[in-house]
Amino acid sequence: MSYSTFSTSNHDATREPMFLGRSVNVARYDKQKYPIFEKLIEKQLSFFWRPEEVDLSTDRKDFMALPEHEQHIFLSNLKYQTLLDSVQGRSPNVAFLPIVSIPELETWFETWAFSETIHSRSYTHIIRNIVTEPSKVFDTIVTNPEIVERAESVTRLYDELIELVNVYTIHGEGKLTVDGKEIDATLYNIKTKLYLTLVSVNVLEAIRFYVSFACSFAFAERAVMEGNAKIIRLIARDEALHLTGTQHMINIMASGADDPDFKQIAIEQKEEVIKLFRDAAEQEKSWAEYLFSHGSMIGLNARILGDYVEYITNVRMKALGLEEIFENRANPLPWMNSWLVSDNVQVAPQESEISSYLVGQIDNEVGDEDFEGFDL
């Protein structure tokens, strides 16, 4: 099967499976096989924001005043977030678009990946605002062994799927040898890889990101780096939506209703899926050790963050109908909730600063002279 940018066949996309059916023809959304993806697209569009809307001038001062080990925590965390979004800004498009078969899901991938590019832009905005030489931060992302190790496990399945799909689109289905390498491009194997890739994306967005969010919010809980937290809060809102999207795909697949092969694959790969979760949780725990290797910060240390990793892993596994792998515990970071609430809550904007209200309109510089007209 070679990829066609516009399939002229007159087939009904609502009768196609989500993946590996016929290529999408008309991008139409009047009839949908899975309206949930359309809802996700609309929600994502309603969330649109730009990093420049958030003022970071006080963050620069806050950052300068942080002790060295806290600067290490902050910058390392930011570098990790930059890595994750560099991957997510492109990979869903490269990996999934060539094999997707229904228009609403195709558009969801594009909308999803686009929002990740906004996240990447906001890391540049943050770094440009808090350090004098942004290059010093960016250039060390791919030279930091801790981050590179993470990058490998985040991207491995994506890359393997992309390779299989490339071979499949050029040579068609079957086992063959390319450059002396045995490649199993049978449909069943591609589907298996696709299923595991979606799980690994879910792990990335549902666990890895949340560990990094916890660090960002921990600073703001102490009223430092609040501009950064405001941006991360917007990112967290997007990520919650993305992970709901991948959970939907995985659950639809595992039900077998979309393509019976996936029901079988979900059963066969159950152990592998659990292993993906377990490995990621262990990696995140050792990342926590690295973050706090030069010292802890008030409110957060390697142990508490490790407990949070276990807690959030359990929550995410339950959402996919899997058994929890860690001891059942209450959320060790209860204050995270107040950072994860979306703006749908009924609050009066003047009473609570909501992230869709403010933006770009606030002068953060307040000096003594501003109070000159006041008398007590």
Added chain:
Amino acid sequence: MSGIPRIKVSNHHTFYYQYEFSLLDALEAQHIPATYNCRGGYCGCCKVRLLDGEVEPVQDALVDCAEDEVLTCCCRPKGHIEIEIPEEE
């Protein structure tokens, strides 16, 4: 069914709905430990089992729910209901 909806929560108390915005708000007003994150219908943290009765939506739920599951941030009771919230701790 008429009258003020009654909400029975397994392992917690039963109370009358005070017409809060959502079932989640109603649970919180009763100090029943209900988990939540986004309150916008897309994180799935407030999912509970609806054992009896019916609810009506107050906002779109975007999370995959089984037949007998509802998101407390997205609905309010239509009549008397019974729910079970997942145990934490």
